[in-house]
Each structure stands twice: as structure tokens, then as C-alpha cells.
Amino acid sequence: MSDAMPTAQIADEMYNMVKEYAGKKRFKASDLTKEIISKHGDKVNKKDCKAAIRELMDSGRCVYGYAGGSFSALPGEEGAAKSD
Numbered sequence: 461m462s463d464a465m466p467t468a469q470i471a472d473e474m475y476n477m478v479k480e481y482a483g484k485k486r487f488k489a490s491d492l493t494k495e496i497i498s499k500h501g502d503k504v505n506k507k508d509c510k511a512a513i514r515e516l517m518d519s520g521r522c523v524y525g526y527a528g529g530s531f532s533a534l535p536g537e538e539g540a541a542k543s544d
Contacts, residue, residue: 465503470512
């Protein structure tokens with residue numbers, strides 16, 4: 461896999477998918493992995509995708525939600541005071 465994608469690039473693509481479908485679709489970690497692998501083929505593998513998801517969670521760009529099963533989401537403002 462000499463053409464392997466950097467983990468940061470995979471994380472960016474995953475973040476963009478989650479952001480694009482925010483409020484419309486919930487992505488499980490496996491959904492994100494399947495999408496990236498189907499888009500990039502042999503340039504990525506499950507291990508790379510798992511590291512990218514961990515990077516998204518550790519950086520705070522995405523969070524895990526657990527309503528009806530675990531999924532990745534953008535950090536919400538639920539419960540936060542509305543800013544004027």
C-alpha cells in the first residue's frame with residue numbers, strides 16, 4: 461500500500477460526510493469505514509479508518525452518540541444557552 465492515504469486526510473473526509481448529513485443521517489463507525497473504503501479502494505484499510513475515527517473523537521470534531529446504537533455526530537449545542 462504505497463499510495464496509502466494519511467490518517468488526517470481520512471479523518472477530514474469522514475468529518476465532511478458527518479457534517480454534510482448532520483441532522484439527516486447518523487453514521488456508525490462501520491458506515492464511515494465502508495464509505496471511505498468503497499471510495500478509495502486499496503488506499504485505505506479498516507485499521508486506517510479506525511485511527512481516523514479515533515482522531516476525530518480525540519480532537520473533539522466529532523462525538524459518539526448512543527441513542528438507539530452508537531453513531532458519530534458533530535458536537536451539539538443541546539442544553540447550551542442560546543447565544544444572541
